[in-house]
Structures are given as C-alpha cells and as structure tokens.
Amino acid sequence: ISRRAELDERYADIEETFARIDTYLAAGRIEDLRQSDLIGGLSQRLAELSWSQTVRLSRFYLNGIGIAQDRDFALRLILDQAYLGNADALIEVLRMQLRGEDVGDWTLPPEDTARLGFGGLIGRNNPGLCARAERMAREYLDGDLLTRNPDLAYAWRKFAADMGGAEAAWRVVEYHLSATGDRMNDEALDHYLQQAVANGAVILPDTVQEIVEAGATTEAEIRRLLGMNAARTGSSDRSSATPYFELDARLTPEFVAEDGEYLQYLREIAELPSAPGSVMMRLANEILFRKGRWKGQDEAEPILRDAIRKGDPEAMRILAGLLLAERGERQQLAQAETLLVAAVEQHGDTNALKDLDTFYRCQVPDAPQLQEAEFWAEAYRTADVAPVSVSSSDLARFDPRREPEALARIQSLAISGHGGSAADWLQYLQSDRYSSETALRHWANRVGSSDVALERFVQHEFELALTSERRDSAVELFRRAYLSIGPAISLELAVALVEDGARDPDIAAEIVELLESSARRGEGAAMRLLQQLTGRDRSELYRDYAKIITERGDFVAHAFFASEISDDAYDAHMDRAISMMSCSTKDIAELTMAYGARGREKDALHWIRVGLALEHGNSLTRLRLSDRQLESFQMGLSIAEDTVPPIDTATADIGLLRQSYLRAVNSRNHDVDAEVAADYLTSIFNGGNREQYRWALAQYRTADLKIRQAVDARIDIRTGLAEAAESGDPVAQYEFGMFLRSVAETRQDLKSSTDWLAKAAHGGNGDAMIEYAHAIGFGLGREPDPKTALMWLDRADGLYPGGGSALRRTINAMMVE
Known part of the structure; x- marks a missing residue:
C-alpha cells in the first residue's frame, strides 16, 4: 500500500486510508484498527470523500467496526447522501428497510426506495455509466438485493461494453474464455477483445497466451491490436499534459429522450417533502435541456418556482432569464429584476451580480441604465470572483514576475473548481519546463473530469499548435475530447477541422456532419458557418431549422435568422434573443445588424448607444493590448x-x-x-x-x-x-x-x-x-x-x-x- 501511494498520487491519502482499513479487517485485527483511528480521521474529512466513500464510512459507524458505534451519525451520513440522490446510499437505506431497521425520517416504502436506488444507479449517459452498469452486473451475481441471475449479469456487462467500458468488455472476454458448450462464442470473444483494447484495457502477456490457447484469435492479431493502442499514446513528450489524460469514449446521443429513467428519478426525489431546492432546480434544468429552452419553459417554470420557495439562488437566475424573454411585459420584467436582486441579497449569489449588470446595461427596454449597472458592476468587482480573461498565446507567455495577480487568480479559481481556470492553469503549467510530472498528471485528471475544462483546454492546444506535428496531436486530442464530451463540442471540432484539413473530401463531409449535429441542438453559430461553407440560401436553411430555433434556438440562431421572421412575430423573436445575450461588443453588434437589416433604424441606434456604454472589452486590438495589460501599466506608472x-x-x-x-x-x-x-x-x-x-x-x-x-x-x-x-x-x-x-x-x-x-x-x-x-x-x-x-x-x-x-x-x- 505504501509503495503504491508513493507511485500514484491519486491513490495516496483517502484511497490509501481505505486500503489500510480493508487490510486490518482482512487480517481480523479489529482492535488494532480501532487504536489506529483511521476511521475517525476519515470522519473529519467528509467534504473530501466521494459519495461511495461516504457510504462506506457510514457502514463502519453503523456496525461499530473499528470505531465506537454511532448509529445516529451513520444514519445522518446515509440519509444526507440519499436525499442527494446517491444510488449507493439509497441501496443502503433499502438494506436497512429490508432488515427492519430504523431509517429515521425516510418515508418511502422499500419498493419505491428500490426503484430510486437502481434507477439512480443507471442514471444519465455520462462517463460513469459503464461503471454503474458493471455495478448492476455485480448485484445480479451477488444475489444480495436482487435474485441471482448470471444471464442478466452478462447482459449488463455486454451493455456496458457496448457503451465503451473497457473493464466491462474485458469481463465479457473472460466470460467467453471460461465458457463451455453453447455458451462459447469465439466471434464475441474476438469482438469484445477489440473493444477492450480500443477503449484502453491493458492486456498482459499471460492473458495473451490464454486467449490464443482458447483458439479465439491469433497472437499476431492481438499484437496488432496492442500495437495500435500503444501508437496512440506513445508519441508525446514530457512537457505535454496530453499523455496524462484518461478520457472515456462515450457514445453520447445527439439528444436524450424528452422523458426517461433519470428524469423520472429526479421527479420522484423532488416530490419528497424534505427534498432541497437544488433537486428541483436540477429537474427544471434537465427538462429545459431535453425538450429545449423554449419548448420546455412552461413545464420548467412552476418547478423553478418551487425551487425558489426552498431558497435555491440558481433557480432564481434561471427563471429570471426565462421571464426576460417577455421583457415587453412590465410585470415579467419587474419579476425578473426582483429575482436577481433577491439572489444577491438573500443568498449572496455573485453570478447574479453580473446578471444585474447585464440586465440594466443591456437588457431592459430603456437600457443603458448606467447608474444601476455601475452599482452592480462595482459590487461584482468588489466580490473579486471574476475569472481572468486570457488568450491561449498570453497563457504560453505568462511570467509570474510580470502578471502575478492574473496567475494567482487563475490558480485560485482552478483550485476552487472553476473549469475554465483549471484548463488555463494546466496550459500555463505546460509552458513551464520545470513543471513536474505529478503536477501535470494531477491537473490533467481534473481537467479531463470536467467537460467545460476539457473543451477549453483542447481549444488552447489547437491555438498553440505551431508545427505540423503538434497540430496533428492537437486535432487528435480534439477528437478524443469529442468522443468524451459528445455533440456539445461538435461546432468547436468542426471549426478546428476547417482550419486543419478542409480540402480533404472525407474531412469536408465530416465537417458538414458535425455542423448539422450542432445546428440540430439549436446552435446558431453552426447554422451560420454551415450556410457560409455550403453556400445555401439563408431562407432555405431557416426553413430546415425553424422548428428547432422555435424550440431550442440560442442567441446567435435568433439574431442570424431575424430577417426571416414575420413582422407580427419579430419583437417576440428578438426579445428571446436579448434574454440570452451577453453584454458584449459581439452580441450588441449582432443585434445592431439584425435591426438595421430590418430597416428599424431607431432600434439599431439604440443598440449602438448600448454598445457605447459597455464597461469592458475596450481592447486596443490594433496594438494587441487588452484591458488587463493596460491595468498592469497603470499599476507600474510612477505617480509624481x-x-x-x-x-x-x-x-x-x-x-x-x-x-x-x-x-x-x-x-x-x-x-x-x-x-x-x-x-x-x-x-x-x-x-x-x-x-x-x-x-x-x-x-x-x-x-x-x-x-x-x-x-x-x-x-x-x-x-x-x-x-x-x-x-x-x-x-x-x-x-x-x-x-x-x-x-x-x-x-x-x-x-x-x-x-x-x-x-x-x-x-x-x-x-x-x-x-x-x-x-x-x-x-x-x-x-x-x-x-x-x-x-x-x-x-x-x-x-x-x-x-x-x-x-x-x-x-x-x-x-x-
């Protein structure tokens, strides 16, 4: 255990402690475990434990193993996690119910708890799906909570393997290696062996020999597969974090069903009297994501209001954004304003400070209301939570002596969990030739676990790839990120491919496919680029995507196709666009052009005036100087x-x-x-x-x-x-x-x-x-x-x-x- 902790930073500390506890238990040294106080130490670090680790800890207290029994503390840990939707905790509650034990204020009957637990165990299609399917397989093999059924266990493992799980694919290979009679299937063995290798499973020499002896395939074929696997990861040098990324390949669908087990799971938890507002906020968000922002609005609004009654500030911000789509109605506008102010005053939500600046500076009909906007902008600056706006090239050149404040803020936000800042920090570490392998591995792991961070990092990599070899490596990493994140970065990958190799017919076809995928998600930038690349008529393109824009169109989609909207629907269409805008030069220019092209000079002039009232973004672009760099000059200017x-x-x-x-x-x-x-x-x-x-x-x-x-x-x-x-x-x-x-x-x-x-x-x-x-x-x-x-x-x-x-x-x- 000590040796592994020395070699693997991720294993050290928490996982190492659990491993030592397991060793004491396996040796039957319960009293020694009690004297070591390993379990007591973990109870002081609850915020650092994962959901499953918290449930494991609760079992020690529940049964008095290695620590004084404390059922109240154990039950609190379990129920806290159960109310958060932790499948492990829900299943633990089910075990207690089946044993007739006290489950505190948990009121659901065992059958409903089981449905929530096993429904939550499958959950959404994300990097943990394969592991959860493997868990279902183990439950069917163990026969503890479910009737033992090896065939269903095998089916779950096949499902996990087909969804990209390397471990599950290897378990299927093992099944066929040990199978006899009609259960043997060399074709399936060969198929899932390829799946396991392609998804990163490590095949040892003894295993190769076992497979060959089974007659399923040849050693040459296995070596070919392993060689392909090694070729993908062996060409990076130490200064790059790329070799340290462990990205799961996900077969993420372009859209998930408008209803499904995960959504039903959220609905049932939200109906519990003790459910927190955050659960209802997540439910409303999921509805808006699945159905589309505008199609799902009527269903999401009452759920958001329930979340607000339970004190969730993010629900206030989401509902305010939806109400702004009807900013022409005085009552809706006033309600949106009230919600944003309440998010600040009642909950200290710093994001709402920025929203209020945008609200008064850009979104109210008589914008800019500069006095109010400056008040909230100043409060946001005072809160000191804004991320650093920095380009890829700036990151590569950053020097602690020249911009210590910017680097300190990036690092602080990265440590606190801000995805974009984590990507920025990792990119900065790569530019420092003295960065340790431990640091690169740690931050690659953190960036790889966040879709937002991973997307930003691969964009940095592509921007900074100045040689043909590095460009190829950056494109490969972009594709790996696409397999991990899914259609959410289709547009970004398409743009990278346009820059990299659009003259290749296959890549050109892939670009169109990626853009169409993003367009079907309501992304206007993809629709615009698709029109520019293919030369299609804008009206024809609008007819293809009109329904999508109506249901889930974003700001650019509404602004770009404003010319296609009828007069009677135009104002409502543009109000939706304004409700989604960022108060930036780019978005204001979009609105100015949209109104100008429509012949509405008064409205176009209004947005020009709004643009003149912007607080940020006044970069000296011809000189390539940013606001941050100008502020650094002011700090260094001698004051006589x-x-x-x-x-x-x-x-x-x-x-x-x-x-x-x-x-x-x-x-x-x-x-x-x-x-x-x-x-x-x-x-x-x-x-x-x-x-x-x-x-x-x-x-x-x-x-x-x-x-x-x-x-x-x-x-x-x-x-x-x-x-x-x-x-x-x-x-x-x-x-x-x-x-x-x-x-x-x-x-x-x-x-x-x-x-x-x-x-x-x-x-x-x-x-x-x-x-x-x-x-x-x-x-x-x-x-x-x-x-x-x-x-x-x-x-x-x-x-x-x-x-x-x-x-x-x-x-x-x-x-x-």
Whole structure:
C-alpha cells in the first residue's frame, strides 16, 4: 500500500486510508484498527470523500467496526447522501428497510426506495455509466438485493461494453474464455477483445497466451491490436499534459429522450417533502435541456418556482432569464429584476451580480441604465470572483514576475473548481519546463473530469499548435475530447477541422456532419458557418431549422435568422434573443445588424448607444493590448506628487476615492502619506453604501498601522461596528469580529473576535464559518479545537463549495502531526 501511494498520487491519502482499513479487517485485527483511528480521521474529512466513500464510512459507524458505534451519525451520513440522490446510499437505506431497521425520517416504502436506488444507479449517459452498469452486473451475481441471475449479469456487462467500458468488455472476454458448450462464442470473444483494447484495457502477456490457447484469435492479431493502442499514446513528450489524460469514449446521443429513467428519478426525489431546492432546480434544468429552452419553459417554470420557495439562488437566475424573454411585459420584467436582486441579497449569489449588470446595461427596454449597472458592476468587482480573461498565446507567455495577480487568480479559481481556470492553469503549467510530472498528471485528471475544462483546454492546444506535428496531436486530442464530451463540442471540432484539413473530401463531409449535429441542438453559430461553407440560401436553411430555433434556438440562431421572421412575430423573436445575450461588443453588434437589416433604424441606434456604454472589452486590438495589460501599466506608472491633481474628498465620487486611495498606498512608487490615505478611506466610510463600507473596512484591516491610526483619529469605527453587530445582523457580526482580530493586542481581544465570529457563523454567514473555523482551529483566544473547526468548514462548504479547502488541508496536517 505504501509503495503504491508513493507511485500514484491519486491513490495516496483517502484511497490509501481505505486500503489500510480493508487490510486490518482482512487480517481480523479489529482492535488494532480501532487504536489506529483511521476511521475517525476519515470522519473529519467528509467534504473530501466521494459519495461511495461516504457510504462506506457510514457502514463502519453503523456496525461499530473499528470505531465506537454511532448509529445516529451513520444514519445522518446515509440519509444526507440519499436525499442527494446517491444510488449507493439509497441501496443502503433499502438494506436497512429490508432488515427492519430504523431509517429515521425516510418515508418511502422499500419498493419505491428500490426503484430510486437502481434507477439512480443507471442514471444519465455520462462517463460513469459503464461503471454503474458493471455495478448492476455485480448485484445480479451477488444475489444480495436482487435474485441471482448470471444471464442478466452478462447482459449488463455486454451493455456496458457496448457503451465503451473497457473493464466491462474485458469481463465479457473472460466470460467467453471460461465458457463451455453453447455458451462459447469465439466471434464475441474476438469482438469484445477489440473493444477492450480500443477503449484502453491493458492486456498482459499471460492473458495473451490464454486467449490464443482458447483458439479465439491469433497472437499476431492481438499484437496488432496492442500495437495500435500503444501508437496512440506513445508519441508525446514530457512537457505535454496530453499523455496524462484518461478520457472515456462515450457514445453520447445527439439528444436524450424528452422523458426517461433519470428524469423520472429526479421527479420522484423532488416530490419528497424534505427534498432541497437544488433537486428541483436540477429537474427544471434537465427538462429545459431535453425538450429545449423554449419548448420546455412552461413545464420548467412552476418547478423553478418551487425551487425558489426552498431558497435555491440558481433557480432564481434561471427563471429570471426565462421571464426576460417577455421583457415587453412590465410585470415579467419587474419579476425578473426582483429575482436577481433577491439572489444577491438573500443568498449572496455573485453570478447574479453580473446578471444585474447585464440586465440594466443591456437588457431592459430603456437600457443603458448606467447608474444601476455601475452599482452592480462595482459590487461584482468588489466580490473579486471574476475569472481572468486570457488568450491561449498570453497563457504560453505568462511570467509570474510580470502578471502575478492574473496567475494567482487563475490558480485560485482552478483550485476552487472553476473549469475554465483549471484548463488555463494546466496550459500555463505546460509552458513551464520545470513543471513536474505529478503536477501535470494531477491537473490533467481534473481537467479531463470536467467537460467545460476539457473543451477549453483542447481549444488552447489547437491555438498553440505551431508545427505540423503538434497540430496533428492537437486535432487528435480534439477528437478524443469529442468522443468524451459528445455533440456539445461538435461546432468547436468542426471549426478546428476547417482550419486543419478542409480540402480533404472525407474531412469536408465530416465537417458538414458535425455542423448539422450542432445546428440540430439549436446552435446558431453552426447554422451560420454551415450556410457560409455550403453556400445555401439563408431562407432555405431557416426553413430546415425553424422548428428547432422555435424550440431550442440560442442567441446567435435568433439574431442570424431575424430577417426571416414575420413582422407580427419579430419583437417576440428578438426579445428571446436579448434574454440570452451577453453584454458584449459581439452580441450588441449582432443585434445592431439584425435591426438595421430590418430597416428599424431607431432600434439599431439604440443598440449602438448600448454598445457605447459597455464597461469592458475596450481592447486596443490594433496594438494587441487588452484591458488587463493596460491595468498592469497603470499599476507600474510612477505617480509624481506634483502631477496628481488634488481630490476634493467632499465631492469626489466613490470610484475616484477608491482609485485615489489605492494609488496613495502604492508604496512601490512613492512614500505613503498616511494622512492623505486616511482622508480617502474616511470619505468612503462616510459616503459609501453598504458594499463600499465593507470594501473600506477590508482595506482598513490590512492597512499600515499609521493609516489605521490616522483613520481612528477621524472616525470611531469600533463603536459603529459594535452597534451594528449588537443588532443581530450576521454580516455586521462578521465584520466586527474581523475588525477586532485586525486590531487585537491581547489574548482577550482575540477571544472577543472569535466570539463575534461564532455568533455570525451560527447566524448562517458562510465567510464567518470559515474564519471561525480558522480561529478555533489555530486557537485564537481559546484552546485549539481542530475537530470542531472541520465541522464548521463542512457547513461552510454547503454555501461556498471549496472555499475553505486550503484551511482544511492545513488543519488536517496539524492533526496528523
């Protein structure tokens, strides 16, 4: 076990711990296992466990194996996972029901639990489908919950093999190797052997001999298959992450049925009284995906409203987007606005901040409403959650000395699970010749497990392929990604093939097929490129795709075919387009051209004015300079005191005051004048809104002591914060707790800070949960309590997934020591 952990980073830690537990159990050393506290250690790391691992852990507590029995804790783990739809947990609940054991507040009868469990075990067509089908095969072989039936087990394994499962294909080969009489089938053995090899199964020399002796095929044929398999993966050098991708080939259908087992499974869970809003949101999303955004709207809307009643912020954003399609109706527009504001104020959803900026800047009929748009844009900037906008070539040239902030943000977002940033970070690692194999393997695994990340990474690879050999490798990786992700990247692969080898007749035919596949999904960019490549008449093309656009057309589809829409339907058609737009130069240009071509000059002029109000995207494209690079210049620009005009703090707007404060404390360029900086910060404290006050408070906490003393001489921050905290507002309690920490001089000061953070954490503030965990984990003003700290990090993870991951790792390391 130790040796494998040294060789395989992915096996080390959690899987290694489970393997050691299994070894103790196999040796019958239960008391030694109890003394090792391996199981207790896992219970402190619940957020790091997979669904199946959580269920395995619950069984130890349920039965008191290697740990003191704690049925309540075990049942909580199982039911939490069951309500999330975990098939393993549902089957565990079924086992308990069949044994007549208490299952807490689970109210479904055994037959319904079984249907949910085994229906969820199959689930959707994604990379785990083959493994779940293999699980069904094992259930039929074990005869524990299902009547033992080897024939059905074999059928499930064939299904998994046909869906691309290498392990399942090999199990079918093994079945025929050991079969006798009429069950022997050399043709099937040969077929599934090829399937296993093609999908990545490793065939050992002893196995080759066994197959040859069975008479199913020849050694030369097997060597040919193995040679093909090796040729696909052996031509990459160490500096590339490509060899470390383990991508499953999925036979993903272009469309899934409008109804099916997975959808029914979601419906049944959503009907449970205790089902969370996130389940209903997922159900509504699945309906919109399967039926199409517009065809499924009527069915999805009431489900989204149920999710909103249960407090799901993403459901608020989705419903707001659907309501915007009727933005001409004042009531619908007002409701969309209310939902987005509620998502921010009630749930702290930072994505809704960006949506509100787009809403006021572009989507309301009298846009741009700049005052409102700037308010939400500033709040989004203050939240500091926006991903870095960076090109492939920029990534390849990034240097930590030149753009440390951009790299730090990419890395932070990648660690927290942002797919696009993970792809960017892996691409950056490839450009560093000192990147370790461990790092490349780790990030390739993370990127390969996310469709969004994988799509972005292969696009980077294609853009940066500057030689013929690397271009071939990039196209091959693009095709592998297509097999893994499916039709969702048909358009991107088609564009890559147009650039790479469109003069080949076979590739040209493939491009058309890929574009038609994307067009049938409602992707307007594919329809436009198809029209350009084939020269088809736009009206003829619209007739072919009119029904698809009506049911599931995206923004580009609506804008591109606007000229084909009748006058009486035109406004509704364009309102749908506007509800899906991004507030960008590109989308505004599309709308301007659509209205201009229609002869609606007033509307075209409206969108020109909206374009002039854009906040971002003002790149100096002729000079190939981006906004981010211009901001870097401003940071490095020396500020001479006699060239900076004095700021009237009484009349200056908040944005100017913030910029002036940041320039004043930029000690790289000049000596810091604490009095001037304090004037700016005090003005923001006195004149800003709630968000600006928090920004100023954050600056105060990290400011130089001289600046803090100068601010204290002007205003009494402590008293104002204390009064707000005493009112019971969790946000104010968090702010006061952090303030007390920043000015603490004694252990009692730290204790007071921790006490206020505890109140805010109990009040449901996610930031406070993380900071409170930090305080009690490291013993700020009290004795360290790492176990309780980890419990609070688990609670915070429900609000901000991954937000306390770095702190969790540190506390776990302290506990190990």
